[in-house]
Amino acid sequence: MPAIPADRRPWILLTPALLFITALVVIPMAFILVYSFYENIDLAVDVPAFQFGNWQDLLSDSYYHTAIWKTLRLSVIVTVLAAVLGYIPAYVIAMTKYRHKWLLLLLLILPFWVSFIIRTLSWIHIFGNQGALNGLLNLLGLGDLEVQLMYTEFTVIVGFIHVFLPYMILNVYVSLEGIDPNLEPAARTLGATPWQAFREVTLPLSLPGLAAGSLLVFVLTGGSYVTPLILGGPSDFLFGNLVYDAVVTELNWPMGATLSFALLLLLGSVVILYSRFMGMDQLAKAFGR
Amino acid sequence: MARVELKSVRKSFGAVVAVQGADVVFEEGSFTTLLGPSGCGKTTILRMISGLETPTDGDILIGGKRINDVPIHKRNLGLVFQNYALFPHRTIGENIAFGLKYRDVAKADMARKVTEALDIVRLPGVEDRYPSQLSGGQQQRIALARAIVIEPDVLLLDEPLSALDANLREEMRVELKAIQDRIGVTSIFVTHDQSEALAMSDRIIVMSAGRIEQIGAPDEVYNRPVSEFVANFLGASNLLDAQVISRDREHVVLETAEFGRTPVPLSHAASLGDGPAAKLMIRAEKLTLAPVGQGGATAKVENVDYQGQLARYFLRVGDTPMQAMNMIDGKPFATGETVSLLLNPDACAALPPKTGAS
Ligand SMILES: Nc1ncnc2c1ncn2[C@@H]1O[C@H](COP(=O)(O)OP(=O)(O)OP(=O)(O)O)[C@@H](O)[C@H]1O
């Protein structure tokens, strides 16, 4: 058997994954790119063409710009809230001396056993006019306030956090779990208060997990359309909803293709810029052996 | 620098008693070793002094003040962890300066102190490296530098040499002792390595299963152990069943089946009670082999462990297995040979029969 040159071995190992990605991502996305140059002349009637009409619409129509802005803004809000709300349980799970830690981790995975749509819909029963919240207020004799929370940006944010928080918690947990448990005590004996020890040692060492979790939540939020569709009002649309509208409602596939590809470019560049500027390589150096 | 005192300190974790009723004084500027097998409570004692654990009962005093309720960061102690616990995301310089940030030290002084500390541990010029870029021995020295740069009242060292190879370990042991002599800080050193303990300490505290067995200078615990446990834990020794035959002002005469009557100096029988039963302890290196017919006990060599200048002999006297460690003068005795076993009564100790060997 002829020996395989050492420098080719990684490529051989990567081949199945690359074939998969090419067949299921690159080729379909190439079709979508091509489709974005087609012309839509009537409902569901497209003519193959090579023209930039759809792209021009995207760049000139302020409706699309608003959607991009709304998407980025909401994604940032959801990411920041998820980071803050997710860090605390992750810290508790990582630091607890409770013997059945796996139970706590199981709790995190439990929600995935129920369909994401059903979990999202369940908020209607909580925030809706006849929902649990108003029911509770009624019981307390505050019924006439009739808090209207449903179909607002607030419910959309709650829905997103609800669905994406486990991703944040798991990522932060993994990096907290990898920190030497003696480091915080070491900082304490050197004179740091509990809070200083956390800020100077644990927090920076958990940043890789926090960064990974944040990126994941940001991208997942930025690409969503179901949550605003179910929980949002008419003005709470994201860029993903425009894609949905173009394809499903207006039956304008070329425009849908253009918007899809634009979303890919948008989120793709966020990912690239993010990993550049988060100084991942600096952290890698500190941990490198 | 300060004197540390433990007063009836007890610590239990649920049903596990990690430390029971420890009463110890660590004198100002002294170097004391906590010695004992794994799980005997050494780390727990250090963690209680540093504040990382709270005693279940009893008081801890540093410099005469009770510190049970003083939070960790106000105790001004240097703790060197078993696994170094350097901050991986900080450079060596930042690691060492870490404790200085919380003290009133000017920026300029900080850099100077860091340089000084690195000189003391003989690693100048590594300020800008990361811990992962240093070897284990170097990291250990950085951990030491980080602990002493804050000029702690007490230096607590938890098996800081255990991860090093034999050569580096011996070097570091000498270096560590030299540093401690120079800065004169009260030091408490944890190890389960007896030669480390004997070589470095002013005083050794031998522990077993959460209890303090003996406190004393190295030669004291080595030559005059107070229990079977201490005798067995430090060095190789032979313990023979014995009867107390008589006592006078200088000696206790013990009778053993193997060696007949042996007068043991009273100073080597401090822990012996009033009863008739006792144990005669003979250090392996104080038992001399000689060609048969020179008196003493007659023994058969069962095995020889050749160690260069030394030979370790596994012997049998009647039914009793014994061991001896002798310098090799010419040719070592061979397996199967019959020899005379001579003992020097002044190097023996009389122990109570079965105490503390729990
Ligand atoms: N946090 C804890 N929870 C429960 N038990 C503990 C805890 N810390 C220590 N112990 C128990 O207390 C006893 C003493 O432990 P300690 O760590 O002090 O031993 P050690 O003498 O330092 O041992 P080693 O030489 O292995 O480091 C052990 O039986 C240990 O299992």
Ligand SMILES: [Mg+2]
């Ligand atoms: Mg220990």
